[in-house]
Amino acid sequence: MTKIYLGFDDTDVVGAKIGTGRLVRMFERKLPDGARLWGALRHQLLIDPRIPFTSHNSPACAVVEVADEALVPELVARAVAHIAELASDGSDPGLCVARETDDLSEIVEFGLSCTYEIETQERARAVAARAGVRLLGLGGTNDGIIGALAAVGLTAYGWSGRFLEYGRLRRLADPISVAALAEAGIESVAIDREACALAPDALVSTGGWLSPRLWNGRAVAPVERVNGRLVAIGKRPRDAEVAD
Known part of the structure; x- marks a missing residue:
């Protein structure tokens, strides 16, 4: 291809x-x-x-x-x-x-x-x-x-x-496990101070709006720890921007 x-x-x-x-x-x-x-x-x-x-x-x-x-x-x-x-x-x-x-x-x-x-x-x-x-x-x-x-x-x-689109991006569960994201072709990367490797069963909260970035030619979900929870950055209401 x-x-x-x-x-x-x-x-x-x-x-x-x-x-x-x-x-x-x-x-x-x-x-x-x-x-x-x-x-x-x-x-x-x-x-x-x-x-x-x-x-x-x-x-x-x-x-x-x-x-x-x-x-x-x-x-x-x-x-x-x-x-x-x-x-x-x-x-x-x-x-x-x-x-x-x-x-x-x-x-x-x-x-x-x-x-x-x-x-x-x-x-x-x-x-x-x-x-x-x-x-x-x-x-x-x-x-x-x-x-x-x-x-x-x-x-x-x-x-x-x-x-804006990538496979099942708009149909993924919230929260979703790191392993499930990987199965969807999206890598989860911690960007907080510790930058730890994320366990496959760790749950990531997306707020219903996952915004993977193009990093190294791949779909990557930047994740940070907020009040003990893993949260994907970039949450916005779905109708916040007509361009999407």
């Missing part, structure tokens, strides 16, 4: 019911036979008043596994149609599509730069062209190509972002 990265950005406007993160999650339903969603990730870019963004400047990336790379043109066509169907009027959507086997080193650098610098469409197009990846502006000012390329770069980097 080969991983294909599809970066989406700027598909919504203020007050939209479907934010970019949710739009990316919904793309799973549009995947062709022979493709499966490995995960969907939200990334955080620079917040700066000089940057036009809807609410949080947070692009998203769908990581899709394909048995045959001949499916990539179909994935691109379906992603373009998905954006055309669900992006908000007045948005400036962008799409980036890359294979994990591409040389993504400059795209990774671009993605990291977007977390602390203001980047431009011109540089995004130049970086994508040198890497030989698809970068499509799909409406409005096309500013979404910047975040779409950054989302691919940060996902390929492997140490950025949090999962």
Whole structure:
């Protein structure tokens, strides 16, 4: 199986019911036979008043596994149609599509730069062209190509972002054992002062909202001990952010 990265950005406007993160999650339903969603990730870019963004400047990336790379043109066509169907009027959507086997080193650098610098469409197009990846502006000012390329770069980097979708993520029990999380493909890592190894039968409270991070290319749940309980960080109400 080969991983294909599809970066989406700027598909919504203020007050939209479907934010970019949710739009990316919904793309799973549009995947062709022979493709499966490995995960969907939200990334955080620079917040700066000089940057036009809807609410949080947070692009998203769908990581899709394909048995045959001949499916990539179909994935691109379906992603373009998905954006055309669900992006908000007045948005400036962008799409980036890359294979994990591409040389993504400059795209990774671009993605990291977007977390602390203001980047431009011109540089995004130049970086994508040198890497030989698809970068499509799909409406409005096309500013979404910047975040779409950054989302691919940060996902390929492997140490950025949090999962919006990952297997049974949204159907996991609360609390849930460390062993059960591992069976779901999610590693539990203690981040408190002691940073102890966690026993397989230890229970982790998620508050109904588990937010694994992408660490070393894997889904990891950071856990801390609070009043004697193991608590996964990142609890938020499910409707707290339209992008999710």
